[in-house]
């Protein structure tokens with residue numbers, strides 16, 4: 001017997017659950033792209049995006065996914081032969097590094113592995129050793145979605161400052177925007193990138209690039225920037241089409257308008273607090289399960305864990321079996337392990353992830369945890385007792 005018919009739950013770390021209100025806003029006839037409400041609405045999105053990013057500087061919207069803004073951001077400040085430093089805490093950092101390489105940059109990678117936070121002293125030492133300031137930018141992933149390691153971007157800024165190094169600090173907040181607290185200006189981040197399909201609750205298709213005056217100055221001194229990726233006309237368009245270098249992503253913009261309204265109505269700090277509490281419930285359950293079985297949180301220390309995504313280790317073949325069971329029998333799709341093993345490594349079946357970003361509430365997380373426990377039972381994976389009690393205790397509060 002299957003118990004999966006009913007509303008499916010995509011509990012993967014992006015794309016995330018889309019609110020009905022966002023879907024309804026997108027379900028409409030095409031607007032005029034030359035005059036009227038769409039133009040006004042687009043101008044109105046910019047201050048709200050800046051508020052979400054915690055910046056008073058510039059915001060741009062690209063039609064594209066996360067990979068697009070990886071490329072867009074670098075295209076404005078990195079020329080062939082320029083060097084970037086990439087302190088890596090997972091697969092997404094190396095992904096951004098590969099895009100830099102594709103643009104002709106020289107990549108200097110510091111690999112902190114798949115379970116450890118960045119060692120900021122090592123980053124400072126590396127920057128100090130770069131005495132002729134060849135490194136033009138440091139690429140930091142705020143939350144690496146593969147490992148679920150969160151990096152304090154303020155501390156990464158302090159690592160640059162301690163070395164007295166003038167490199168740009170660029171942050172990938174694709175997984176974390178609207179989930180894990182981040183304030184671009186206060187944290188001294190010069191360029192920040194994000195996308196629509198995670199904490200922002202809109203389907204994949206929009207990318208965001210935010211940049212400050214220091215980054216704008218680096219852009220101004222570039223030998224050339226591709227017309228399409230150039231952020232200058234996008235940030236200050238004379239004509240509407242320059243916002244997007246072509247036709248606007250009309251329906252996504254209606255969805256984004258509603259999503260930003262939802263975040264404003266709840267209050268950004270309340271949105272962060274909701275994610276934090278839900279994440280704590282997940283961690284409490286996993287820790288209890290792990291006392292009597294193989295499942296464990298990938299990130300051992302809670303201060304380095306994201307509130308948006310949780311990477312788990314359970315040993316092969318349990319991860320794959322569990323994902324299959326929850327999807328086929330309960331209508332819950334879990335995230336695959338990503339970047340934790342090579343493709344033909346049999347241990348690859350020992351990882352999975354929970355996405356808990358964006359439009360997620362207590363009953364969804366409690367349903368997720370109960371379903372995973374049922375799946376472990378069905379798949380004969382041992383686990384410790386008391387996990388669901390531990391989670392409900394976190395949810396019900398002190």
Ligand SMILES: *Cc1c(COP(=O)(O)O)cnc(C)c1O
Nearest residue numbers: 014065066067092143145174175
């Ligand atoms: C999802 C994600 C990306 C890639 O986004 P795509 O839309 O899949 O290209 C990059 N960085 C981080 C941190 C992400 O979570």
